[in-house]
Amino acid sequence: MGRKKGAPRIVPEQDSRICASICVCQLIAVLSSVSIVYLSVAVYAPAVRLLESGYDTQPAMCQTRELYWGLTLGDWSSCGEWCLSKSSPPYPQIHVIVRRNGTTIRLENCTRPANVACPPADEESLRKYNCNQDGECETITGVFSCKRGHCANLSEIYSCQTVADGNFIDADRDNLKLNGFFECQKSRCRQIKKTPFHCDRYCPRITTFGINVLLFHGDIVLTAECSKGYTVIEDPEPDPAKQKPPEEQLMWTPDKGVFLAACMKAEKSAGHVNNVHNITALDCTNGTVVPEEKLPAHYMNFTYLWALFEEAQTYKVDPELPPPQNDLIIYNSTRLMINLDGCVNTLRDECRDFVKSHGKDGTNHTGQSRFLCFYHKTDQLYSLARYDLERTKLELILFVTIPFVLAVVSCTSLIVCTKVVKVGDDAKMRVKCRGCCGGNEPPTNNKDVESSQLQQEDKHEDSADPTDDE
Known part of the structure; x- marks a missing residue:
């Protein structure tokens, strides 16, 4: 039942500023304490393990070798969607080759550059x-x-x-x-x-008329007719401010034959004169040349090109061309993890996208995934796709500082409020000093309290129902 109209309040109306201040401090204290408990599992422990893991901070190049799907409960997984619980099968298991970076090349005066794509079959x-x-x-x-x-x-x-x-x-x-x-x-x-x-x-045909360069990058072949090819030698100095301009060394000329290589990325220059471009390709390996008569007169299919490229790997290695991949290998096979824990907490199907971008293993002559990764110099078992010590340190500092500071400030404020907020004889909260936890009202003495109570009782008797006296 609600209070009767005109009846005196048993508990007087409190100062909203004091109540709001206490409630906010209590809410912050509870939320910060809960966040500390959650972050200790989701952030603090993984960050400490990562800082102590000992992986090399300089990335290497990884190339996907095999993609399996583990079906046994408890198998290792390259990526799981939730770190606080075990994922259910099937588990994506990506095995990669860890190697040093390939060669950066630049091709000059290229005419009729074209990209011919043969995407994976769906x-x-x-x-x-x-x-x-x-x-x-x-x-x-x-x-x-x-x-x-x-x-x-x-x-x-x-x-x-x-x-x-x-x-x-x-x-x-x-x-x-x-x-x-x-x-x-x-x-x-x-x-x-x-x-x-x-x-x-089934793939489109590749034009062979008037071309002397064939570059594989992913599921695309770039064709062009170029006049020269250079190896770009970059300064190994990690500090960009101290790096010297890259040097170029002549690598290939058309009289050697048709140039083939497998690269991570190949792009033609944006600006050109009379449809003449320069082409830059990154992380190139397995560079080779084949006699021009090996190419069909006008067209060839991808099956013929793949066979031709595999046959060319048996030719004598030219030291000026991009080196064979086998000469760059650090680990021939290692397990790839998205991070040290092999899981993410975003719940945005991140693992599905990770497998799609990192799990292409070259089945049926498809392009293999290439990406930067991090490896341990003394432990071959795992390599990591994500390893950023500076970001981990920053996140650890933020996630430690913010909740702990909020918890300390809110709890200290509540302790101060217990000292300065007093409840008078009229059951009303008041603050002793100005500016602490809310409002400021001067305390009333006992005589004032008694007189106010008498006045309220008189008003109550005057407003009582006359039928009650009868």
Whole structure:
């Protein structure tokens, strides 16, 4: 029940400034204490482990070698979405090659530069056939991947070299037996037992007329006709203010043959005169030259180019060209972790993006992921994609200073309030000194309190209902 209209207040109205000050101090004290407990697990302990880990602060180059998906509970993972609990299978497990950086090259006076892309095939976009429905698979032809009668036509995106050596199955009648890989001709399918088998993506043709440079970068090949190629030698001094201008050394001329290399990035210059560009490529390895007559007259496909590039690796190494990758290797195989803990707390599907950008292992001649990473000079087991000591120190200082300062200030303010805020005989809070924790009202003596109480009782009797006297 609410208080009757005109009845005296049992507890007098308090000073809002005092109440607000005490409530704010209590709220800050509680929140800062809770944050200290959470940050001790999420920030403090990982930061201390990172500062004591001993990884080299100078990054190396990592190249993805293999991507596995761990299915056993408790397996290691390159990236987990939440550090405070164990992730569930499957776990992404990325193995990388750790090596020194490749060569930076610059190609001069390049005409007709063109990028020809052959992106990875998207098997999710394939048309699905449900052979469990009558007439659905009467005319299917090609190489199919099937599961319980549901089949996808791999021949739409791949040219596969297969040998069908299993049993014959009628896809329209014995649909439930369609499990695995099959080579089909108008619904008559024969199982492919020997797996895995080799498949090449369907890619656009590469123009070979009038070109003498072919640079692989990712899933793209840059073609051009250039007059000279230089190796760019940069000053190893880490301080940019003390670095000397880079030096250039002649590396290649057209009379040596057609120049091929695998690089992390290749770009043509923005400014050009008469459509003549300069091309700069970073982290180039496996540089080689092939005779011009090795190239087809007008066009070639990616399959031929890949085979040509692999064959060229067996030629005698030219010391002036970008070195073979094997000469730069530090660790031939190591486990990649997104950070020292192998997990993130953002809950924004960061691991999905991490696997997409760092997990390309070159399957079916796709471009391998290349990125800077950090390694331990005496421990080969793990390499890290993220390792920033300066940022870790800054975050540790901020996350220690802010909550602890707020906790100390709020708790000190509450202690001060217990000393200076007094409750009078009229049950009202008042502050002894001016400027402490809120408002300021002069204390009242006992006589004033008694007289105010008598006045309230008189008013109450005068306002009482006349029927009560009867």
